[in-house]
Amino acid sequence: MLGKVSFVIFFSLFIIGLAAGEVLDFGYLKLKVIRFYPAKISLYEREPVFIRLDFYIQENKTGLQKEVLLSFLSVKPVDRNLILFHQDRSIHPDELKLRVKNVLYLKKGDTYFPFEVTFNTDRLEGLVEPDVIRALSKKYLIEKKQPVYISQVPDNLPYVGSFKLETHLEDEGGTATLYVRITGKGFPRVPNYQVVVRNGSAKKTGFDLKEDMGYIESVQKFKIVYMDWLEVLPVEFRYFDPFQEKIITTETKAIKITPQTTEKKISAEKLSEEERIQLYMERFKQLYPEYFHKESFTDRLSAFVSQYRNHIILILLFITAVAVGGGRKILVRYIPPSIKELTELEMENLNDFKKLFRFAYAERGIFDGYLAFMEEIFYRARVIQKNGKLERIIMEDRQIKPSEIIGMFRKIKMEIINSKLKKFSPGKARLIRLYLLIKEFTTAGWILVIILAVTFILQISAEKIPDYRGYFYLINLVVVLAGAAGYILLKRPLIKV
Numbered sequence: 001m002l003g004k005v006s007f008v009i010f011f012s013l014f015i016i017g018l019a020a021g022e023v024l025d026f027g028y029l030k031l032k033v034i035r036f037y038p039a040k041i042s043l044y045e046r047e048p049v050f051i052r053l054d055f056y057i058q059e060n061k062t063g064l065q066k067e068v069l070l071s072f073l074s075v076k077p078v079d080r081n082l083i084l085f086h087q088d089r090s091i092h093p094d095e096l097k098l099r100v101k102n103v104l105y106l107k108k109g110d111t112y113f114p115f116e117v118t119f120n121t122d123r124l125e126g127l128v129e130p131d132v133i134r135a136l137s138k139k140y141l142i143e144k145k146q147p148v149y150i151s152q153v154p155d156n157l158p159y160v161g162s163f164k165l166e167t168h169l170e171d172e173g174g175t176a177t178l179y180v181r182i183t184g185k186g187f188p189r190v191p192n193y194q195v196v197v198r199n200g201s202a203k204k205t206g207f208d209l210k211e212d213m214g215y216i217e218s219v220q221k222f223k224i225v226y227m228d229w230l231e232v233l234p235v236e237f238r239y240f241d242p243f244q245e246k247i248i249t250t251e252t253k254a255i256k257i258t259p260q261t262t263e264k265k266i267s268a269e270k271l272s273e274e275e276r277i278q279l280y281m282e283r284f285k286q287l288y289p290e291y292f293h294k295e296s297f298t299d300r301l302s303a304f305v306s307q308y309r310n311h312i313i314l315i316l317l318f319i320t321a322v323a324v325g326g327g328r329k330i331l332v333r334y335i336p337p338s339i340k341e342l343t344e345l346e347m348e349n350l351n352d353f354k355k356l357f358r359f360a361y362a363e364r365g366i367f368d369g370y371l372a373f374m375e376e377i378f379y380r381a382r383v384i385q386k387n388g389k390l391e392r393i394i395m396e397d398r399q400i401k402p403s404e405i406i407g408m409f410r411k412i413k414m415e416i417i418n419s420k421l422k423k424f425s426p427g428k429a430r431l432i433r434l435y436l437l438i439k440e441f442t443t444a445g446w447i448l449v450i451i452l453a454v455t456f457i458l459q460i461s462a463e464k465i466p467d468y469r470g471y472f473y474l475i476n477l478v479v480v481l482a483g484a485a486g487y488i489l490l491k492r493p494l495i496k497v
Contacts, residue, residue, distance in 0.1 A: 049103065177224070190209065
């Protein structure tokens with residue numbers, strides 16, 4: 001609500017209604033525009049310029065209600081010297097007119113206060129006939145007939161407007177909170193203060209700047225610790241007031257807290273030097289606890305990861321993509337055919353299990369225990385299937401699920417591979433084991449590559465567009481969960497019959 005009442009008063013004092021209204025003809029629709037410009041003759045850069053535009057519907061053949069049409073009307077300033085603008089729109093319920101209040105901040109130079117008036121025809125599709133949409137696609141430019149010159153601010157001061165500066169101190173005895181408040185009408189920029197105090201220390205803990213249609217309110221908050229007395233030195237604000245057309249320098253009064261106004265304690269002057277230092281350090285610790293916190297290895301590691309997280313993600317993405325994509329293709333050249341044939345048994349259908357049985361049978365002196373189990377499954381057990389997939393195997397004394405069968409046969413496969421690896425040199429055996437490791441986690445690796453790539457893009461986007469950081473982090477979480485769910489689904493223990 002900041003400035004709402006003042007805005008009305010301002011218009012009554014500084015705005016004049018102009019001109020015979022201008023009529024905008026859209027064929028099926030005629031709009032009358034009444035414009036209100038500043039009555040103030042001399043304007044300055046970054047000064048808030050208040051302009052109001054009222055739109056009335058004189059003729060309507062579109063078939064839509066007036067309030068609906070007015071809600072689709074777009075009005076925006078297109079001045080080449082525009083720095084910043086704010087707009088407030090409202091449709092009068094009785095008169096059915098659209099009132100568009102604008103606050104413009106301009107650079108120096110001539111201006112006609114141009115506004116582009118168009119209809120949002122995308123939202124009208126399906127509501128009216130195509131001919132009506134084509135007619136409403138017309139653009140109008142409304143502006144003053146005579147230019148207005150925006151003058152440069154003296155000394156090129158960055159702060160422009162009419163402001164009030166005040167400070168307020170809340171004392172808690174040994175600690176205090178100082179508020180530096182700036183309110184008024186002007187460009188939404190104020191000094192970033194650092195408060196100077198005597199017999200204590202001050203730390204900024206907050207900076208809030210609100211802007212509402214040309215009216216601003218800034219509050220800067222400081223936490224202060226002190227000994228048995230305190231003095232807060234004056235705060236100065238130098239700005240250009242375009243309404244008085246002069247530079248204003250305003251200053252707050254010094255704020256003092258004396259021993260009589262503090263809680264009754266032993267005066268610091270009566271303490272020894274060591275006691276004074278100890279007392280001050282205890283109070284200073286309240287202001288800067290980070291200086292007294294001994295950083296652990298975990299803290300340093302966490303800070304490092306937070307600072308270089310995008311670099312870490314990019315490195316992990318590169319390593320994973322190379323390992324999964326290139327590592328497997330390179331290592332497969334060094335894999336002997338007998339072992340390569342074994343590694344290609346994915347244990348996803350019964351044919352793979354039968355091939356593994358033949359490998360085990362070829363070395364039956366070593367794998368006799370496994371062969372008995374495999375023979376019972378293939379020749380004496382009953383296979384229960386559904387929709388071409390194995391549900392369970394019924395043996396004489398028990399039932400076996402697909403997950404148990406896959407686990408047992410993978411164990412047998414690795415036993416056969418390990419027995420064959422003994423025939424190779426240690427170096428070649430390590431290469432084969434590395435290939436097996438990469439092959440085992442290929443699916444997980446590619447899912448990780450996708451997650452890392454999306455995470456990197458979202459992290460960069462969050463830094464570039466901080467207003468939507470929460471949404472980017474939420475999307476990132478959804479992607480990670482979707483990747484984990486996808487991996488679980490792909491790795492379900494299924495055996496095709």
